[in-house]
Amino acid sequence: MEIKLWINGKLIKDNVEPDTPMLEYLRSKGCYSVKRGCETSNCGLCTVWLEDKPILSCTLPLMRADGKHITTLEGLQSEAEEFGAFLADEGAEQCGFCNSGFIMNVLAMKRELNDPTEEEIKEYLTGNLCRCTGYVGQLRAIKKYLKSVKGDLGNE
Amino acid sequence: MLRCNDYIFAESLDEAYALNRKKSAAIVGGCGWLKLGSRQWGSVIDLSRLGLDKITETDEAFTIGAMVTLRDIEKHEGLNAYTNGAIKESVRHIVGTQFRNTVTVGGSIFGRFGFSDVLTVFMVTDSFVELYKGGVIPLHEFAKLHYDDDILVNVIVKKNPLKMAYSSFRNQQTDFPVLTFAHAFREDGAFSVIGARPSRAELKRDEENILKDIFSKSQDEVIEAINAYALWISSQYTYESNLRASADYRRHIAEVLARRTVTAIVDKG
Ligand SMILES: Cc1cc2nc3c(=O)[nH]c(=O)nc-3n(C[C@H](O)[C@H](O)[C@H](O)COP(=O)(O)OP(=O)(O)OC[C@H]3O[C@@H](n4cnc5c(N)ncnc54)[C@H](O)[C@@H]3O)c2cc1C
Numbered sequence A: 001m002e003i004k005l006w007i008n009g010k011l012i013k014d015n016v017e018p019d020t021p022m023l024e025y026l027r028s029k030g031c032y033s034v035k036r037g038c039e040t041s042n043c044g045l046c047t048v049w050l051e052d053k054p055i056l057s058c059t060l061p062l063m064r065a066d067g068k069h070i071t072t073l074e075g076l077q078s079e080a081e082e083f084g085a086f087l088a089d090e091g092a093e094q095c096g097f098c099n100s101g102f103i104m105n106v107l108a109m110k111r112e113l114n115d116p117t118e119e120e121i122k123e124y125l126t127g128n129l130c131r132c133t134g135y136v137g138q139l140r141a142i143k144k145y146l147k148s149v150k151g152d153l154g155n156e
Numbered sequence B: 001m002l003r004c005n006d007y008i009f010a011e012s013l014d015e016a017y018a019l020n021r022k023k024s025a026a027i028v029g030g031c032g033w034l035k036l037g038s039r040q041w042g043s044v045i046d047l048s049r050l051g052l053d054k055i056t057e058t059d060e061a062f063t064i065g066a067m068v069t070l071r072d073i074e075k076h077e078g079l080n081a082y083t084n085g086a087i088k089e090s091v092r093h094i095v096g097t098q099f100r101n102t103v104t105v106g107g108s109i110f111g112r113f114g115f116s117d118v119l120t121v122f123m124v125t126d127s128f129v130e131l132y133k134g135g136v137i138p139l140h141e142f143a144k145l146h147y148d149d150d151i152l153v154n155v156i157v158k159k160n161p162l163k164m165a166y167s168s169f170r171n172q173q174t175d176f177p178v179l180t181f182a183h184a185f186r187e188d189g190a191f192s193v194i195g196a197r198p199s200r201a202e203l204k205r206d207e208e209n210i211l212k213d214i215f216s217k218s219q220d221e222v223i224e225a226i227n228a229y230a231l232w233i234s235s236q237y238t239y240e241s242n243l244r245a246s247a248d249y250r251r252h253i254a255e256v257l258a259r260r261t262v263t264a265i266v267d268k269g
């Protein structure tokens, strides 16, 4: 089937099987940050943005993205690096496997929620599983990161 | 994994219905449930270009399109003001933000899943489903029907005055619920819905008028009436065991959730 979509701002016209999974397709286009951590829509590792909303690329069929914009971590390099530095400073990560889906959702949260409480942060991110850590370092990193971004805005 | 030979964006509901009459066809909502199956579909029919992704609010009702996501109803101010936040409470424990941005109201209600928080919360309101072929029927009736090839177009919630609350019990955050409970004081009576027993949610009315005039009673009378109601309503349902909980455990939780949920509404006044 013919499909036209934008991946990280780049227009792609392609011919695909009707049941092509979005996740595997994005990987085939070089977006290796998009990974599969489960078969049941539970882990959040495959998170990408469709029209700027975080969704599960393991779940929605690729065809649903026809005529639409997908953003992956590859399209948010500098922002991801900025937040990644906070994660590193807090020693939040262990194996790092959960990282890409987690960062995609943190950056979505930053756009969607204004000054979230700890409970709101936890609730927003509860669909991102990490098998190594206890999420405590991540939470510290997020709070410091949000504070610093807000500070930046305040100085503008 | 979703497997199909054809993926069709329906251009009208007529077309979608005609295509869906084939046994090998399926409507795709958010694909959350569909993708768990192993079936090879002939065609999968996508309704996302029919403008069904909107919530319309009038003085009389909310009309929620089949392609509206669970995250949309979670965030909708009018719907949550009307339901005293019960809609948000019912969906916020479902998997995660990204998941709720993905799956739809149409798939959740058409699916009539036994474990459904979504079916439970809508059923306690004066709500209807609008089916392409079957017309507009009360949600609590629709919930009893077998699956067929009809198409769910809208969920309609009538804005009759009510006071309501929702609660669920999970063994673990984001897991399927062990039990779901919704209660509403409406002009036509006090209603409860208990779901995830683990069978489909069912609506029952306070036929014994145990909660009658509850808002004008003294503190002691309120406690007594709510305890009596919790015991009564929880005994009106059948419960079964599965890997999440036993039937007896569910019956016990039902009584507790009934007491807490009704108390929360009455305390608010
Ligand atoms: C891992 C997981 C955990 C979940 N946890 C919970 C939970 O805790 N609580 C809860 O309430 N729910 C839960 N759900 C269910 C979820 O919320 C959705 O209800 C479910 O995914 C179906 O919605 P969908 O949009 O994905 O529909 P789909 O999977 O696309 O479709 C579901 C079914 O409905 C049919 N269908 C879809 N739309 C229509 C339509 N408009 N007309 C006619 N037929 C239609 C499809 O053909 C299919 O048979 C969970 C689901 C998963 C996969």
Ligand code: FES
Binding pocket: A035, A036, A037, A038, A039, A040, A041, A042, A043, A044, A045, A046, A047, A056, A057, A058, A059
């Ligand atoms: S791969 Fe686990 S939620 Fe998508």
Ligand code: FES
Binding pocket: A093, A094, A095, A096, A097, A098, A099, A129, A130, A131, A132, A133
């Ligand atoms: S650090 Fe290993 S899964 Fe999160």
